[in-house]
Amino acid sequence: MQNKIIRVLLLLTVVVSLTGCSVIEGIFKAGMGVGIFIVIAVIAIILFVVSKLFGKK
Template sequence: MKNRIIILGLFAMLLPLLTGCELVGDIFQAGIGVGIFIVIAVIALIIWLISKFRK
């Protein structure tokens, strides 16, 4: 009985860590999306500037 309480206590303490990892993963996934958007915007800006100077 005592071992069961200890195991349940440890499990209860570790449970918030699992949701924290999920949150960090979501933040990094959003960061990848923003990074891709910024790269595409910079490439589009460079192409636009090159086309302006060639005319």
């Protein structure tokens, strides 16, 4: 009886830890996408400002 309880608890621990890893993976993927977007936006703003400063008037 105690052996079955240990197996069920072990299985439950594995299932919970695997779903937790996939959740963390999704968070990091979303964070990476947002980070790339912000970097591109900042570069675009810098290029816009530089073109306005040194462009033809």
